[in-house]
Amino acid sequence: MAKKRIGQVTLAERDEIQALFERRNGLNELAKIVTADNTELYERLVTDLGSTGTKFQNWWDTMAQQYKWESADGGNWEINFDTCEIFLVTP
Amino acid sequence: MKNNQIKPNKIRENASPWQGGIAKSITFIVTKDCQLACKYCYLVGKNEKERMKWPVAKAAIDYILSHEEMFPEASVTWDFIGGEPFLEIDLIDQICDYLKTEMFRLNHHWFNSYRFSFSTNGINYHTDKVQAFIKKNITHLSIGITIDGTRAKHDLNRIWKGDAQPERGSYDDVVRNIPLWLEQFPNAGTKVTISSADIPYICESVLHLYSLGIHEVNINCVFEDVWQEGDDKRFEDQLMQLADAIIDGGYYANYACSFFSEYIGKPLDPVNENQNWCGAGKMLSIDAAGNFYPCTRFAAYSLREKRPIIIGNVRDGIDKNKLRPFLTLDRMTQSPDKCKTCEVASGCAWCQGENYDAAATPTIYQRATAICLMHKARVRANNYYWNKLYRKLELEGSREDFEKNKPQVKPIDC
Amino acid sequence: MLQYLVILLDDTSASFCHYHVTKSTPRLMPLDTLKRGIRFGMIENLMIQFIYPNHALPQEYLEVIDTIDHSDIKPLAGDNADADIIVTDNWESDVSKLRDAVVVLRTCWAQFREHYSQLNNWLAVAKRLNVVVTDVERLNDDDREQYKAILETLSKEVEKLYVEGKSPQFNLLTDRMVLTEMNNCNAGDTTITLAPDGKFYICPAFYYDGENQSVGDLDNGLDIKNRQLYSLDHAPICRKCDAWQCRRCVWLNRKTTLEVNTPGHEQCVAAHLERNASRDLMLSLRSRGTFLPDKEEIKELTYLDPFEIATQWN
Numbered sequence: 001m002a003k004k005r006i007g008q009v010t011l012a013e014r015d016e017i018q019a020l021f022e023r024r025n026g027l028n029e030l031a032k033i034v035t036a037d038n039t040e041l042y043e044r045l046v047t048d049l050g051s052t053g054t055k056f057q058n059w060w061d062t063m064a065q066q067y068k069w070e071s072a073d074g075g076n077w078e079i080n081f082d083t084c085e086i087f088l089v090t091p
Numbered sequence: 092m093k094n095n096q097i098k099p100n101k102i103r104e105n106a107s108p109w110q111g112g113i114a115k116s117i118t119f120i121v122t123k124d125c126q127l128a129c130k131y132c133y134l135v136g137k138n139e140k141e142r143m144k145w146p147v148a149k150a151a152i153d154y155i156l157s158h159e160e161m162f163p164e165a166s167v168t169w170d171f172i173g174g175e176p177f178l179e180i181d182l183i184d185q186i187c188d189y190l191k192t193e194m195f196r197l198n199h200h201w202f203n204s205y206r207f208s209f210s211t212n213g214i215n216y217h218t219d220k221v222q223a224f225i226k227k228n229i230t231h232l233s234i235g236i237t238i239d240g241t242r243a244k245h246d247l248n249r250i251w252k253g254d255a256q257p258e259r260g261s262y263d264d265v266v267r268n269i270p271l272w273l274e275q276f277p278n279a280g281t282k283v284t285i286s287s288a289d290i291p292y293i294c295e296s297v298l299h300l301y302s303l304g305i306h307e308v309n310i311n312c313v314f315e316d317v318w319q320e321g322d323d324k325r326f327e328d329q330l331m332q333l334a335d336a337i338i339d340g341g342y343y344a345n346y347a348c349s350f351f352s353e354y355i356g357k358p359l360d361p362v363n364e365n366q367n368w369c370g371a372g373k374m375l376s377i378d379a380a381g382n383f384y385p386c387t388r389f390a391a392y393s394l395r396e397k398r399p400i401i402i403g404n405v406r407d408g409i410d411k412n413k414l415r416p417f418l419t420l421d422r423m424t425q426s427p428d429k430c431k432t433c434e435v436a437s438g439c440a441w442c443q444g445e446n447y448d449a450a451a452t453p454t455i456y457q458r459a460t461a462i463c464l465m466h467k468a469r470v471r472a473n474n475y476y477w478n479k480l481y482r483k484l485e486l487e488g489s490r491e492d493f494e495k496n497k498p499q500v501k502p503i504d505c
Numbered sequence: 506m507l508q509y510l511v512i513l514l515d516d517t518s519a520s521f522c523h524y525h526v527t528k529s530t531p532r533l534m535p536l537d538t539l540k541r542g543i544r545f546g547m548i549e550n551l552m553i554q555f556i557y558p559n560h561a562l563p564q565e566y567l568e569v570i571d572t573i574d575h576s577d578i579k580p581l582a583g584d585n586a587d588a589d590i591i592v593t594d595n596w597e598s599d600v601s602k603l604r605d606a607v608v609v610l611r612t613c614w615a616q617f618r619e620h621y622s623q624l625n626n627w628l629a630v631a632k633r634l635n636v637v638v639t640d641v642e643r644l645n646d647d648d649r650e651q652y653k654a655i656l657e658t659l660s661k662e663v664e665k666l667y668v669e670g671k672s673p674q675f676n677l678l679t680d681r682m683v684l685t686e687m688n689n690c691n692a693g694d695t696t697i698t699l700a701p702d703g704k705f706y707i708c709p710a711f712y713y714d715g716e717n718q719s720v721g722d723l724d725n726g727l728d729i730k731n732r733q734l735y736s737l738d739h740a741p742i743c744r745k746c747d748a749w750q751c752r753r754c755v756w757l758n759r760k761t762t763l764e765v766n767t768p769g770h771e772q773c774v775a776a777h778l779e780r781n782a783s784r785d786l787m788l789s790l791r792s793r794g795t796f797l798p799d800k801e802e803i804k805e806l807t808y809l810d811p812f813e814i815a816t817q818w819n
Contacts (some may be wrong), residue, residue, distance in 0.1 A: 452728035
């Protein structure tokens with residue numbers, strides 16, 4: 001597995017994706033304990049999971065376009081939340 | 092192209108403490124019981140009776156989450172402490188489920204930024220209940236297992252409770268769970284506490300922890316006045332041995348030990364570097380009776396000499412007046428003259444609870460200095476470490492690379 | 506540095522401050538203790554203030570007291586002839602007995618709120634009036650608005666007296682105008698108290714608090730641990746504050762925040778309302794002509810509690 005630094009985002013951009021990442025994790029773990037019989041929370045949770053996932057994907061799409069990040073078949077991008085660096089990881 | 096692969100460990104266990112400085116730390120003292128009776132434990136009032144009940148925990152959560160304006164911090168660490176917290180895994184699981192549900196239901200800003208944190212003796216780590224809890228909350232957990240080093244060092248202090256003779260050490264009961272722990276939390280660190288009798292074992296213990304696969308060793312001397320004449324020299328000798336072992340053995344590239352830091356041993360500016368060291372007052376602890384404390388160290392079971400400092404309770408809320416001394420406390424006001432003019436002051440830590448407990452009057456404004464000679468010994472060894480290491484790296488032409496990638500430790504001192 | 510020694514002549518000596526006298530049975534300071542207390546004051550070069558009970562003192566006590574230059578703080582209810590300061594907690598007091606006297610009026614907030622309009626009469630006759638709201642630590646947000654309004658009303662009365670050519674001295678409104686630095690109670694720093702039990706206390710309040718909180722005795726001398734905490738430079742909030750007239754009561758501090766060097770929110774707010782009322786009074790008087798030309802204008806502040814900006818200090 002190879003890892004190459006391909007870019008950097010701003011602190012504000014980092015904060016945005018970090019918040020989405022945290023929320024997605026929180027929703028996923030909440031989904032383990034909220035069942036469908038809790039109608040109010042369940043509906044909200046499902047909706048939130050969808051919208052958070054979309055925002056998450058949009059961030060990567062927008063940033064990739066904005067910064068013209070390098071890509072590779074079978075690879076993926078990673079962010080280091082400490083340094084705001086973006087890496088391309090290839091198998 | 093997959094583009095959502097953010098390594099969880101980049102967040103959960105990154106080099107700097109999670110949301111360091113901006114996260115509110117809220118501690119549930121779920122039990123005052125523990126399987127062990129560690130000789131250096133500052134908890135003088137441990138017992139099997141004071142176990143938190145669900146209604147108390149729920150009332151605390153309801154109070155905290157319904158007073159969002161009083162807790163503006165962007166993030167929160169929900170901390171669980173004992174005694175041994177995992178003795179109360181059922182309660183903890185209930186608390187965490189309720190927290191997650193309520194933070195979401197209330198649309199509380201902490202839902203986007205929270206952690207559940209544990210300091211455990213590791214004995215129950217492998218049990219089904221604890222493992223089920225870990226799997227359920229894996230992306231929000233920070234778990235530290237305390238292991239003091241070699242079997243000899245660990246069993247010197249960390250012994251099982253009871254009157255059995257000879258004393259029974261807990262090393263084997265803990266170390267069997269280290270592989271599982273490191274598999275689940277590869278970048279986890281451990282916390283080691285040094286008292287007078289531990290000094291001869293420091294070097295071998297840190298190296299032993301490295302050999303177990305623990306890359307980050309947070310280690311500190313106890314703040315209590317336990318030190319014997321000559322301990323500082325013995326301490327310095329151990330740290331010098333450790334410095335040699337880390338450098339000569341090449342551990343510095345991938346392992347960290349909090350004893351060695353480039354930021355310690357410098358004079359501090361009386362105006363610009365006047366901050367308090369300790370976070371007491373910015374934290375909140377809740378005990379089984381539903382009382383609030385500025386930090387666990389101010390609860391009765393932590394104090395030898397003084398009355399507890401209770402800053403409110405789950406029924407009446409927080410008495411903000413009781414927090415004012417903590418939030419306006421600065422380094423210079425609480426320090427004696429020898430600390431104010433100390434030429435190696437930086438990195439010299441203190442515990443507000445121990446300051447209070449050891450003070451001549453019931454005040455948090457009298458800094459205890461039992462650690463003074465030990466800090467100075469640490470500074471001397473630390474200077475040796477960095478001088479030796481940087482010379483080696485310069486001769487190898489690898490200093491720049493090291494500076495960029497050097498391992499860090501979380502600045503934990505209590 | 507110590508400058509003053511307060512001597513409580515009796516367990517029921519009058520309170521002149523926030524604390525309540527919790528002992529109801531008269532018990533005079535033993536005569537020998539009194540003599541030794543006076544001797545301590547002489548040796549340490551301290552100005553002595555005697556606090557009297559309601560009942561009359563035996564002649565031999567008066568003779569011993571008279572062996573040293575001193576001040577007398579006496580209750581209005583007792584024999585207050587030659588008192589330097591007269592203390593009362595009775596709003597129905599005969600004000601004609603207060604002519605040209607330095608008077609301390611102790612009152613709870615509820616009574617103050619009810620009777621404050623009577624203060625015109627007190628101000629008109631007294632040389633100086635100190636009002637002590639004994640439960641100031643209980644003022645809530647509603648009380649705060651009311652206190653502000655009351656100070657505004659009283660300020661108009663004080664202004665009238667100035668316009669009439671008088672120079673009223675009223676701790677809540679005129680002290681801040683003439684001060685140039687903190688002028689607090691300074692218990693434990695410049696002032697110490699000797700109680701009838703022969704022991705020293707930071708102030709009388711600590712004697713009446715119940716538990717043994719002495720800081721030395723006549724046999725062994727003073728032993729004030731962490732004495733630095735009673736000085737202004739070790740009070741993080743107060744040393745940055747300019748409500749210079751504040752009593753900065755260390756006993757109230759400890760009661761509300763558990764630390765003698767840290768005031769509670771309510772004490773700070775009350776002191777700032779007084780400070781701000783003093784500011785308005787000063788501006789109003791200056792609009793009429795020259796007034797205290799050597800004193801600086803009191804600045805406008807955006808807060809009532811310096812703690813609100815404390816995070817900017819560190």
